[in-house]
Amino acid sequence: MKKEPTARASGSSEGTTAAAKKTPAKKAAGKTAAKTAAAKTETSPAKRTAAKKAKKAAPAGGPAAPVKKAPLAKKPLVVPKKATAAVKAAPAKTVVKPAANESRTALVRRARRINRELAEVYPYAHPELDFENPFQLVVATVLSAQTTDLRVNQTTPALFAKYPTPEDLAAANPEEVEEILRPTGFFRAKTKSVIGLSKALAEDFGGEVPGRLEDLVKLPGVGRKTAFVVLGNAFGRPGITVDTHFQRLVRRWRWTEETDPDKIEAAVGALFPKSDWTDLSHHVIWHGRRICHARKPACGACPIAPLCPAYGEGETDPEKAKKLLKYEKGGLPGQRLKPPQAYLDAGGRPAPPLGAG
Structure with a gap:
C-alpha cells in the first residue's frame, strides 16, 4: 500500500518534470522566433542606415557601384523634362477649330472678331489702286x-x-x-x-x-x-467687294458656303453692320494677298489662327511661315518679303511692310 503513493508520486514528478522541460523549450522557441522576426524587421533599416553612412563616408573617387547608383536619384528629374517638352508642343493644340454646327450667334461673333483683329493688323488698309x-x-x-x-x-x-x-x-x-x-x-x-x-x-x-x-x-x-x-x-457708300481673295477667305472661315459672288455678298453682308462693309473688304483682301494665300497659306504667321477653321492647311511653323509673307505695293508682283519686313511684331502679328502707305 505504501508503494502506490510512491508510484503516484513518481508518476507525478515525471509529468511535472516533462512539463517543466517542455515549457522552457517552448518559451525558448518563442523567444527565438520573436528575435528572428525582430531581426528581420530591423534588417532593412539597419541596411539603409549602413548604406547611408557608406554613401556619406565614401570618397569622391570611390568604387563604381556608388557612382552607378547616383543617376538613380536623378531619375525623377527626367519626368519634368518630358512634361516640359510636351508643353512646348501644346500651342498648336490651342487652336480650337469652330464646331461644324456653329450657331448663328457664335458665327456672327467670330466673324466680327476676325474683322476687329484684321483691323488692328492692317490699320492702313485701303484700295491699292492709284486714282x-x-x-x-x-x-x-x-x-x-x-x-x-x-x-x-x-x-x-x-x-x-x-x-x-x-x-x-x-x-x-x-x-x-x-x-x-x-x-x-x-x-x-x-x-x-x-x-x-x-x-x-x-x-x-x-x-x-x-x-x-x-x-x-x-x-x-x-x-x-x-x-x-x-x-x-x-x-463713301458702303459696299462689299467680292473678289477672288474675298471668296477664298470667307469660305475658309466658314462665313458662308456659297460660291456665287452675289450670294456670298448677301451672306457676308448679313453678318456685319452696313457701315463696316467697305473696310471689311479691304481687311479681307489685304489678308488674302499677304498671308492667307490660295496655294500655301502662312498659318504660322496668321494673327487670327485661333479663329480659323482652316488652320493647318498651310505652313504652321512660325519661321517657315514668315518666309511666305508677300508684299505687292512698292515691289514686284508677288514679291516675297525679305527681312526685316518679314518679321512679326512684338505681339506676334505681321508687321506693316516698309513703304506701306
Whole structure:
C-alpha cells in the first residue's frame, strides 16, 4: 500500500518534470522566433542606415557601384523634362477649330472678331489702286482683272496722261489704247471695256461717274464687284467687294458656303453692320494677298489662327511661315518679303511692310 503513493508520486514528478522541460523549450522557441522576426524587421533599416553612412563616408573617387547608383536619384528629374517638352508642343493644340454646327450667334461673333483683329493688323488698309477721281478708279478697277494692282498702277499713268477724261478715252484709237494696256493682260478685251464705259459716261451721264449701284452696273465691264469698289472708295457708300481673295477667305472661315459672288455678298453682308462693309473688304483682301494665300497659306504667321477653321492647311511653323509673307505695293508682283519686313511684331502679328502707305 505504501508503494502506490510512491508510484503516484513518481508518476507525478515525471509529468511535472516533462512539463517543466517542455515549457522552457517552448518559451525558448518563442523567444527565438520573436528575435528572428525582430531581426528581420530591423534588417532593412539597419541596411539603409549602413548604406547611408557608406554613401556619406565614401570618397569622391570611390568604387563604381556608388557612382552607378547616383543617376538613380536623378531619375525623377527626367519626368519634368518630358512634361516640359510636351508643353512646348501644346500651342498648336490651342487652336480650337469652330464646331461644324456653329450657331448663328457664335458665327456672327467670330466673324466680327476676325474683322476687329484684321483691323488692328492692317490699320492702313485701303484700295491699292492709284486714282485721283471716280473716273480713274472705275477704269483702274476694270483693268485690275486677272492682274495685280501694282501692274495696273504702272500702266494707268500713261493712259490717263493721254486720255484724262471719259470724252478723251471714248474717242481714242483702240490700237493705241491696246498698246498701252498690253502689260495688264487680256488687253484687247480691256480696251473694249474702258472705251465702252467711257462712251457710256460721256453720252448717258454727262461725263460723270454715277454714284448709284444700278447705274454703275450698266457700264461695259462693270459688275457688282467693281461697282462696290467705286461706291465705297470714291463716294463713301458702303459696299462689299467680292473678289477672288474675298471668296477664298470667307469660305475658309466658314462665313458662308456659297460660291456665287452675289450670294456670298448677301451672306457676308448679313453678318456685319452696313457701315463696316467697305473696310471689311479691304481687311479681307489685304489678308488674302499677304498671308492667307490660295496655294500655301502662312498659318504660322496668321494673327487670327485661333479663329480659323482652316488652320493647318498651310505652313504652321512660325519661321517657315514668315518666309511666305508677300508684299505687292512698292515691289514686284508677288514679291516675297525679305527681312526685316518679314518679321512679326512684338505681339506676334505681321508687321506693316516698309513703304506701306
